[in-house]
Amino acid sequence: MRGPRHRQTTPAATGTHSTRPRGFTLTELLVIMAIIAIFASFAIPSFRGLTASTSVSSAVNAFVSDTRYARGEAMRRGKSVTICRSANAAAIPPRCSGASEPTVGSWMEGWVVFVDENGNGAFNATSDTVLRVQQALPGIGGFLAVNTGGTAANDRNYIVYQATGRAVGLLSRWLVRPPGAASAANTRYTRTLCMNFVGRVRTLSGEVPCPA
Numbered sequence: 001m002r003g004p005r006h007r008q009t010t011p012a013a014t015g016t017h018s019t020r021p022r023g024f025t026l027t028e029l030l031v032i033m034a035i036i037a038i039f040a041s042f043a044i045p046s047f048r049g050l051t052a053s054t055s056v057s058s059a060v061n062a063f064v065s066d067t068r069y070a071r072g073e074a075m076r077r078g079k080s081v082t083i084c085r086s087a088n089a090a091a092i093p094p095r096c097s098g099a100s101e102p103t104v105g106s107w108m109e110g111w112v113v114f115v116d117e118n119g120n121g122a123f124n125a126t127s128d129t130v131l132r133v134q135q136a137l138p139g140i141g142g143f144l145a146v147n148t149g150g151t152a153a154n155d156r157n158y159i160v161y162q163a164t165g166r167a168v169g170l171l172s173r174w175l176v177r178p179p180g181a182a183s184a185a186n187t188r189y190t191r192t193l194c195m196n197f198v199g200r201v202r203t204l205s206g207e208v209p210c211p212a
Helices: 026-077
Strands: 081-085 111-115 129-134 142-145 158-161 173-177 191-195 201-205
Touching: 026 081, 026 111, 026 129, 026 158, 026 173, 026 191, 026 201
Parallel strands: none
Antiparallel strands: 081 111, 081 158, 111 129, 142 173, 173 191, 191 201
16 A cells, blocks of 8 residues: 655745746836936926015015005005015014115015004104014015116115005016026016005016006
């Protein structure tokens, strides 16, 4: 009588194969790196553009919002309300920047909204009341009050809203620019702010003249 027969199991019989762990070859790594570089070349400019657009929009919205607020408060209180450019808006008391300072017209450094009892555009700590403070605006390349030729205007360091809601210093213009040198890629993110004869501010795309 024969004993039980034992069958030798081989990898072929079980359907399995003995393999060694295998990594990427140098050629495969180079291909992967090339693909990543291609995607990055498209993604980085788009991200920078989104960042620039967001920063400019935030600066524009803050300024327009505060001009509307100042105008409304002037009419509500029956007193002059001033918005002045300030290199240190958070100081106590705040100080309005003057025309002789090196950053003339650079509203990106911030501003102060206050009840201007004598309507002179300067903050007087003994009589004036601070309503709002906007500190320096990050992520933008410039926020300049300009004349019709596009150069910084020395007489646009403050806006005074009278009790009627009209602004002293009519038909003003500002340019809000993204960071970086002027180029076709950047100018599309620039915004022009135009103040009309009643003190309302309008936003236009690009660096353009204000409508007459």
